[in-house]
Amino acid sequence: MKNLLILGAGTAGTMMANHLRHKLYKDKWNITIVDQYKTHYYQPGFLFLPFDTYTEKQVKKVGKKFIPKDVNYIQKKIEQIYPEENKVQLEDETLYYDILIVATGSKIAPEETEGLIGPLWKKDIFDFYTFEGSLALRNKLREWEGGKLVVHITEMPIKCPVAPLEFAFLADSYFREKGMRDKVEISYVTPLTGAFTKPTCSTALSYLLKEKGIHMESDFAIEHVDNDKKEIVDYEDRRIPFDLLVTIPTNMGDAVIEKSGLGDDLNFIPTDHNTLQSLAHENIFVIGDATNVPASKAGSVAHFEAETLTDNILLYIDGYPLKKEFDGHANCFIETGNKKALLIDFNYVTEPVHGTFPFSKIGPLKLLKESVFNHWGKLAFRWIYWNMLLKGIAIPFVSRNMSFKGKVFDIKPEK
Amino acid sequence: MSVKTIAGVAVNVSEDGYLEDMNQWNEEIAKEIASEIGIELTPKHFEVLNYLREKTKAKESLTIRGVGKSGIVDIKELYKLFPKGPLKFSSKIAGIPKPTSCI
Numbered sequence: 001m002k003n004l005l006i007l008g009a010g011t012a013g014t015m016m017a018n019h020l021r022h023k024l025y026k027d028k029w030n031i032t033i034v035d036q037y038k039t040h041y042y043q044p045g046f047l048f049l050p051f052d053t054y055t056e057k058q059v060k061k062v063g064k065k066f067i068p069k070d071v072n073y074i075q076k077k078i079e080q081i082y083p084e085e086n087k088v089q090l091e092d093e094t095l096y097y098d099i100l101i102v103a104t105g106s107k108i109a110p111e112e113t114e115g116l117i118g119p120l121w122k123k124d125i126f127d128f129y130t131f132e133g134s135l136a137l138r139n140k141l142r143e144w145e146g147g148k149l150v151v152h153i154t155e156m157p158i159k160c161p162v163a164p165l166e167f168a169f170l171a172d173s174y175f176r177e178k179g180m181r182d183k184v185e186i187s188y189v190t191p192l193t194g195a196f197t198k199p200t201c202s203t204a205l206s207y208l209l210k211e212k213g214i215h216m217e218s219d220f221a222i223e224h225v226d227n228d229k230k231e232i233v234d235y236e237d238r239r240i241p242f243d244l245l246v247t248i249p250t251n252m253g254d255a256v257i258e259k260s261g262l263g264d265d266l267n268f269i270p271t272d273h274n275t276l277q278s279l280a281h282e283n284i285f286v287i288g289d290a291t292n293v294p295a296s297k298a299g300s301v302a303h304f305e306a307e308t309l310t311d312n313i314l315l316y317i318d319g320y321p322l323k324k325e326f327d328g329h330a331n332c333f334i335e336t337g338n339k340k341a342l343l344i345d346f347n348y349v350t351e352p353v354h355g356t357f358p359f360s361k362i363g364p365l366k367l368l369k370e371s372v373f374n375h376w377g378k379l380a381f382r383w384i385y386w387n388m389l390l391k392g393i394a395i396p397f398v399s400r401n402m403s404f405k406g407k408v409f410d411i412k413p414e415k
Numbered sequence: 416m417s418v419k420t421i422a423g424v425a426v427n428v429s430e431d432g433y434l435e436d437m438n439q440w441n442e443e444i445a446k447e448i449a450s451e452i453g454i455e456l457t458p459k460h461f462e463v464l465n466y467l468r469e470k471t472k473a474k475e476s477l478t479i480r481g482v483g484k485s486g487i488v489d490i491k492e493l494y495k496l497f498p499k500g501p502l503k504f505s506s507k508i509a510g511i512p513k514p515t516s517c518i
Contacts, residue, residue, distance in 0.1 A: 112480075156478065156514065156516065157476060157478075161518075162516070191502075192515070192516055193513065196518055197518070198518055199430050201518040205518070218500075219499060221494075223490070235490055235493075235501075236494055250480070264475065265481055266478070266480075266481075294474070296517045330517065334518070
């Protein structure tokens with residue numbers, strides 16, 4: 001018997017277990033998946049939880065439900081990967097593998113910024129990238145009386161790069177509905193050149209910030225948080241005051257990646273952009289947020305990657321060359337508030353454009369334009385996630401590679 | 416995309432003036448882009464620029480934190496070399512793409 005080992009039972013790892021159990025002969029391949037945590041979170045829901053749009057129950061389920069019966073599911077802590085010996089050390093057990101799939105994801109590292117975890121942490125400073133953070137923020141917002149709300153990104157890359165902007169849009173709607181928008185100043189602070197960094201998007205979407213009265217601070221690389229003055233401070237001593245800071249801390253790969261010497265300086269694993277094979281070891285493959293590929297760290301990306309990676313694992317087993325297929329395809333709904341959303345579809349090289357999705361001219365979803373239908377799409381996606389995506393069921397009419405059908409390249413750059 | 420003549424060389428640039436092809440870059444081009452921004456390049460600047468170009472060639476993502484850990488400069492020094500947006504300006508001068516998000 002040969003052993004295929006998957007580390008991490010999040011979105012990507014769970015999908016791989018489901019894909020591969022159907023494809024690998026059970027009398028030839030054992031599949032084992034390791035994850036120390038029992039709960040599987042619907043992470044896109046962390047954006048809605050603070051605004052009381054979703055309840056706690058809607059964003060968490062027992063992970064075991066989504067792992068196929070014939071897959072060995074081990075709930076233990078991973079201590080270290082030894083790539084030269086094809087083994088993984090768990091807290092009290094050693095596993096050997098013929099093929100390893102690393103799907104250990106990314107997580108926030110607030111300790112990387114001085115003063116973030118200080119007296120104000122979880123009092124006036126919150127994250128919404130963890131279940132606990134998102135829930136604590138919900139409780140804060142329920143009773144907050146207003147002031148300066150600062151939505152802040154520490155540095156790129158981050159998981160779901162548009163989530164902070166969506167948070168700012170949803171906050172605008174939330175405070176309007178509560179009748180207290182006039183008591184809240186919303187600022188969006190980014191280390192990049194603006195909220196929209198791709199020319200098509202900045203042309204098509206810049207009106208959103210103005211419409212919602214969101215103040216922009218760009219090129220801000222945080223150096224520390226001044227807890228006494230309640231200010232974030234950058235390397236040139238630029239100071240932005242806050243009453244409530246919603247920050248996206250540095251995102252990093254799992255500590256086990258660093259310990260095993262497999263990662264870059266953010267613990268992301270150098271991975272072939274198109275085959276998803278690790279660059280250092282031919283029997284190690286990487287998927288989802290754990291890779292260093294320049295695609296968005298998002299569930300849709302993991303979904304498209306999983307289809308290519310499944311094929312490549314089968315090719316690798318049979319000794320064939322791998323498909324250089326993955327194109328960085330991402331497909332994301334972006335909430336813009338007022339029960340509307342945008343949809344974007346893009347890849348490594350093609351920027352988001354106008355058009356209809358998934359059917360040319362018919363839609364029903366509109367690309368890069370606000371619509372109520374897109375918002376319903378985003379809400380419906382939670383069902384799709386639990387019932388289709390995790391189980392490795394292909395989403396009808398949405399292909400792994402970006403399609404150019406129905407796309408309209410009509411956005412001219414501003415002069 | 417348009418063609419712009421920088422330091423006597425016709426190069427392809429993006430709407431915001433970033434080189435489309437990093438192989439069209441040379442030190443004279445760097446100096447001219449830098450002077451448009453108001454930066455006079457020193458050998459230290461070039462160490463940073465070459466580091467960024469190597470990282471980009473190796474298809475690794477660029478972060479301010481990464482430059483700070485490079486052993487060439489710390490982040491404060493990076494800001495002194497390229498004030499008001501170090502990655503934005505250093506990547507423009509290095510002839511590599513602008514750091515972007517997904518939208």
